[in-house]
Amino acid sequence: MAQNTSPSRYTITAALPYTNGPIHIGHLAGVYVPADIYSRYLRLKGNDVAFVCGSDEHGVAISMKAKKEGVTPKEIIDKYHAIIKKSFADFGISFDNYSRTSAEVHHKTASEFFNKMYEQGDFIEEETEQLYDDEAKQFLADRFVIGTCPKCGHEEAYGDQCENCGSSLNATDLINPKSTITGTVPSLKKTKHWFLPLDRYEGFLKKWILEEHKSDWKPNVYGQCKSWIDEGLKPRAVTRDLDWGIPVPVEGGEGKVLYVWFDAPIGYISSTKEWAEREGKDWEPYWKSKDTKLVHFIGKDNIVFHCIIFPSMLEANGDYILPDNVPANEFLNLEGNKLSTSKNWAVWLHEYLEEFPNMQDVLRYALTANAPETKDNDFTWKDFQSRNNNELVAIFGNFVNRVAVLTHKYYDGAVPAPTNLNTVDKEALEALKAFPDTLSKSLERYRFREASQELMNLARLGNKYLADQEPWKLIKTDEERVKTIMFVALQIATGLAILSEPFLPFTSNKLKGILRHAELDSASHWDDIATRDVLLPAGHQLNPSELLFRKIEDTEIQQQLDKLEATKKANASTTLSTDTMDKETAPLKDTITFDDFSKLDLRVGTIIEAEKMPKADKLLILKVDMGLDTRTIVSGIANSFKPEDILGKKVTVVANLAPRKLRGVESQGMILMTEDKDGKLVFVNTDEDGVNNGETIN
Ligand SMILES: Nc1ncnc2c1ncn2[C@@H]1O[C@H](COP(=O)(O)OP(=O)(O)OP(=O)(O)O)[C@@H](O)[C@H]1O
Ligand SMILES: [Zn+2]
Numbered sequence: 001m002a003q004n005t006s007p008s009r010y011t012i013t014a015a016l017p018y019t020n021g022p023i024h025i026g027h028l029a030g031v032y033v034p035a036d037i038y039s040r041y042l043r044l045k046g047n048d049v050a051f052v053c054g055s056d057e058h059g060v061a062i063s064m065k066a067k068k069e070g071v072t073p074k075e076i077i078d079k080y081h082a083i084i085k086k087s088f089a090d091f092g093i094s095f096d097n098y099s100r101t102s103a104e105v106h107h108k109t110a111s112e113f114f115n116k117m118y119e120q121g122d123f124i125e126e127e128t129e130q131l132y133d134d135e136a137k138q139f140l141a142d143r144f145v146i147g148t149c150p151k152c153g154h155e156e157a158y159g160d161q162c163e164n165c166g167s168s169l170n171a172t173d174l175i176n177p178k179s180t181i182t183g184t185v186p187s188l189k190k191t192k193h194w195f196l197p198l199d200r201y202e203g204f205l206k207k208w209i210l211e212e213h214k215s216d217w218k219p220n221v222y223g224q225c226k227s228w229i230d231e232g233l234k235p236r237a238v239t240r241d242l243d244w245g246i247p248v249p250v251e252g253g254e255g256k257v258l259y260v261w262f263d264a265p266i267g268y269i270s271s272t273k274e275w276a277e278r279e280g281k282d283w284e285p286y287w288k289s290k291d292t293k294l295v296h297f298i299g300k301d302n303i304v305f306h307c308i309i310f311p312s313m314l315e316a317n318g319d320y321i322l323p324d325n326v327p328a329n330e331f332l333n334l335e336g337n338k339l340s341t342s343k344n345w346a347v348w349l350h351e352y353l354e355e356f357p358n359m360q361d362v363l364r365y366a367l368t369a370n371a372p373e374t375k376d377n378d379f380t381w382k383d384f385q386s387r388n389n390n391e392l393v394a395i396f397g398n399f400v401n402r403v404a405v406l407t408h409k410y411y412d413g414a415v416p417a418p419t420n421l422n423t424v425d426k427e428a429l430e431a432l433k434a435f436p437d438t439l440s441k442s443l444e445r446y447r448f449r450e451a452s453q454e455l456m457n458l459a460r461l462g463n464k465y466l467a468d469q470e471p472w473k474l475i476k477t478d479e480e481r482v483k484t485i486m487f488v489a490l491q492i493a494t495g496l497a498i499l500s501e502p503f504l505p506f507t508s509n510k511l512k513g514i515l516r517h518a519e520l521d522s523a524s525h526w527d528d529i530a531t532r533d534v535l536l537p538a539g540h541q542l543n544p545s546e547l548l549f550r551k552i553e554d555t556e557i558q559q560q561l562d563k564l565e566a567t568k569k570a571n572a573s574t575t576l577s578t579d580t581m582d583k584e585t586a587p588l589k590d591t592i593t594f595d596d597f598s599k600l601d602l603r604v605g606t607i608i609e610a611e612k613m614p615k616a617d618k619l620l621i622l623k624v625d626m627g628l629d630t631r632t633i634v635s636g637i638a639n640s641f642k643p644e645d646i647l648g649k650k651v652t653v654v655a656n657l658a659p660r661k662l663r664g665v666e667s668q669g670m671i672l673m674t675e676d677k678d679g680k681l682v683f684v685n686t687d688e689d690g691v692n693n694g695e696t697i698n
Contacts, residue, residue: 147174627694
């Protein structure tokens with residue numbers, strides 16, 4: 001089987017963005033820009049395409065964010081769904097439908113999906129011991145619990161997945177699990193859940209992925225799948241003890257919801273249904289016909305869900321087709337650091353659209369030309385500027401502008417009739433004819449970077465042709481020759497207008513406008529470029545020319561870099577404010593009552609481990625023996641102390657300060673410090689011997 005080579009229709013999905021924040025450039029480069037290029041390309045080739053997506057609105061992270069902000073989950077999802085949907089539309093992501101998983105059609109579809117599998121006996125129903133937070137009186141799953149990954153040792157793996165190694169986990173697999181709600185160590189409590197026995201699908205997955213897709217899936221995707229399958233798959237709970245999500249629709253499911261990664265991929269199906277309903281079409285062939293090609297665009301952290309779990313669900317259900325390919329991308333970073341919603345380390349799409357109005361294509365191009373297809377890549381503002389100034393402006397824009405301006409200058413904007421095509425002209429036109437096929441080959445292998453460079457090569461070809469032929473010189477001596485040159489150049493410009501559409505849709509539109517391409521009786525399309533000798537006939541009248549791109553100045557780039565610098569500073573100061581005292585003698589604070597004071601739980605502890613926080617100059621990660629337990633405390637004291645100097649030091653700890661994450665490490669308290677006359681930090685402690693760790697101070 002392998003590749004489905006001549007499908008009757010395509011279903012293209014892009015990962016459902018999680019509605020706990022807006023869209024950033026990582027999402028775009030990893031998923032939405034390549035998916036959009038591919039879908040636009042397929043439509044230009046005359047295919048029947050359903051390009052679907054929607055907001056992913058369930059799950060623990062949204063529950064947690066709502067709790068933190070003191071609002072309802074619905075308020076969170078409504079806010080981000082609106083921002084995300086609008087920014088995608090303004091950016092030109094050409095979804096046929098953008099839905100949301102809180103929609104009724106989705107609740108219904110996901111419940112039916114679950115029900116069918118339930119009735120077929122595809123689940124194991126089992127009462128097992130799950131992690132439970134006695135203080136919050138809640139079961140802990142997914143992002144409610146972190147601990148050490150049993151596969152790679154990463155210390156902040158979630159209850160369902162380790163983001164470091166991509167493994168999918170059960171919460172009870174975590175080593176040293178800890179509740180992210182209260183910071184306490186969970187106990188075990190019995191509860192009933194439904195499990196998808198992935199081990200039953202091993203044979204199916206082996207044949208389908210390891211045999212049939214060995215040569216056409218990307219090596220990063222195939223490799224991850226192979227290692228999971230080789231390690232052996234285990235049953236995975238697909239339900240949760242939570243109040244936010246799709247209720248488990250079977251007996252005994254009261255108070256439980258579907259696991260977010262069970263319902264989210266079904267969102268692709270619901271979105272297709274919503275679209276088909278609106279268009280008066282039948283949704284089923286898009287998901288159930290063997291002659292449909294299904295492709296999932298995702299980032300690498302979603303591979304297990306799209307290649308192992310969802311396909312097993314589709315296979316179990318019975319009626320569905322499987323993805324033909326899952327061209328997952330690696331990750332994009334920003335100026336050397338990991339993109340992060342919580343640390344505000346991002347270029348946000350909605351902000352970009354405001355700060356660079358009408359420049360969607362510049363970002364699309366910069367992200368595509370530098371896409372993280374085979375390895376993680378870095379977005380830098382300097383690269384963005386040079387992609388714009390040196391490629392879009394200097395090559396693409398320059399060529400088109402010369403052609404349009406000269407056509408107006410010499411012929412009042414009418415395409416001249418060629419007289420005699422010489423070898424150079426013929427070669428240029430032949431080269432143009434080869435481009436659609438070259439681009440198709442790259443696009444159909446999901447090599448979008450390569451394709452974007454091929455497109456730029458067509459503009460280069462046009463630029464070189466004009467530079468070599470120099471019509472602006474010849475116009476004084478050989479007017480007939482100039483007509484031929486301009487005719488050839490106009491054909492190349494038309495080719496660019498057509499072939500750039502998937503990559504640079506706004507530019508393509510503008511250029512087609514200048515060429516009045518759509519008004520031609522038989523306007524040429526993608527495939528016509530290879531077969532027709534004339535794309536823009538002699539005598540055809542152009543519109544006035546306008547610039548396709550503008551130069552980006554250093555000051556604009558500096559502004560963006562300053563913005564990131566400010567983010568860095570803001571992050572650093574919030575990190576330090578909780579750990580160090582002000583430099584000057586601070587004025588007295590307002591009087592507090594004894595009750596206020598007695599809320600403070602101050603205790604004696606001893607530092608038993610200390611190490612530097614990687615990549616943070618000022619922070620030490622300390623382990624403090626508190627008598628009853630051992631705490632991790634992140635403290636901004638690295639400028640004053642070496643780790644080895646403070647081992648065994650007695651300290652005073654604020655033991656009931658709400659836990660707080662610093663650089664990804666949860667700090668479970670604060671050590672009291674003051675400063676000596678030279679500004680060096682000193683510990684506030686009791687120097688009496690014989691005071692035990694854990695003793696309270698009052
Ligand atoms: N930096 C990145 N580079 C490439 N792809 C990314 C990046 N960040 C997220 N993605 C992909 O974008 C899609 C949507 O992401 P999702 O909404 O789930 O956010 P996320 O992975 O939680 O990201 P973040 O934590 O940055 O908000 C997923 O397929 C994910 O793999
Ligand atoms: Zn791991």
